[in-house]
Amino acid sequence: MALTKKELAAFEAQLTAWKEELEESQNDTMHQMHEQETTAFPDPADQASAETDLSFDIRIKSRELKLIHKIEETLYRLREGDFGICDACGGDISVKRLQARPVTTLCIDCKTEQEQAEKTRID
Incomplete structure (x- = not known):
């Protein structure tokens, strides 16, 4: 059951849009991180909370980056006829x-x- 050209085109459009959305999110986050000042909170609990939030954001962005690579590999397979x-x-x-x-x-x-x-x- 090979995919039709119409189905392949739809998957390519979906994957391309998904990749662009993730890349835009990555860029936005990087700009936000660069714009934020390094804030030292007087309360150690507030500082720990901020560091935990940053760590969580970095983990999410790392997972998104892996997904971007998977999407790129999938687009390559699609163009090569292996999708x-x-x-x-x-x-x-x-x-x-x-x-x-x-x-x-x-x-x-x-x-x-x-x-x-x-x-x-x-x-």
Whole structure:
């Protein structure tokens, strides 16, 4: 079940818009961080709270950056004709799965198998 040109174009538009939105968010955050003065709070609890907030923001931005890279890889696969093909078994990834998670590289069966293997290793 290969994707149609119309479906591929829709996924490309969706991924491109998503990437641009994330990149804009990254840029906004960087500008905000550079504009903020380093504030020393007289109360150690306030200082700790501010540092915790900053740490949390940095972790979110780090995750967003990883997602941007996944989107770039997905756009590359889309342009190369490998989008929608499972990396593990080489079968087609369902359109519903791609709509739910366009950056996925595994079909639902292979992903389920991978998660079961991870669960077994943890237990």
